[in-house]
Amino acid sequence: GESVGLHLPTLSVQEGDNSIINCAYSNSASDYFIWYKQESGKGPQFIIDIRSNMDKRQGQRVTVLLNKTVKHLSLQIAATQPGDSAVYFCAENMLGNTPLVFGKGTRLSVIA
């Protein structure tokens, strides 16, 4: 069936470097995407979202890029900090019509 997935299960980066976490989605009808961060023992925390009518959106130290042609989503974290260590999930749905579908997640480890 349709699914959201991630290219890399783990990512290790040096503190201060930029991180890029990738996500592939297969439901071409999806038009809304969210990145969540989940720390150990906690629920997923909203980071940033993007609608399909955009290809880039920036937040504080984070940028989400959407490439609808190849159905690819990425999360860029600038100047990665130890507090960014967590599992990151992308999620998708069709605006307001379906529950969010989550991918399997990428674990980001920041090396001090």
Add this chain to the structure above:
Amino acid sequence: DTGVSQDPRHKITKRGQNVTFRCDPISEHNRLYWYRQTLGQGPEFLTYFQNEAQLEKSRLLSDRFSAERPKGSFSTLEIQRTEQGDSAMYLCASSLGGQAEKLFFGSGTQLSVL
């Protein structure tokens, strides 16, 4: 803290017992969701409510699972005759609904079935 509260945080039970979890959403949110998450996986949708109406249930939600939101505020999720395969983190989320719907998650209830 997102404002979504779940109770208990942890539950250990024996196979065959019934368990009930509670979720208190953000007060002005009219949608409430239940998800299940196993180790190393993303959350999987179980069911959701718009106010007190249960609008959608996943195929994952067997007849041993029942959820209620009687007054459109807090919700309960009950699992009857628990099985070892029910062991997971049960997450509750709430939202304002509408388009571009952001879900705010609680910290979850970790269920272990022995």
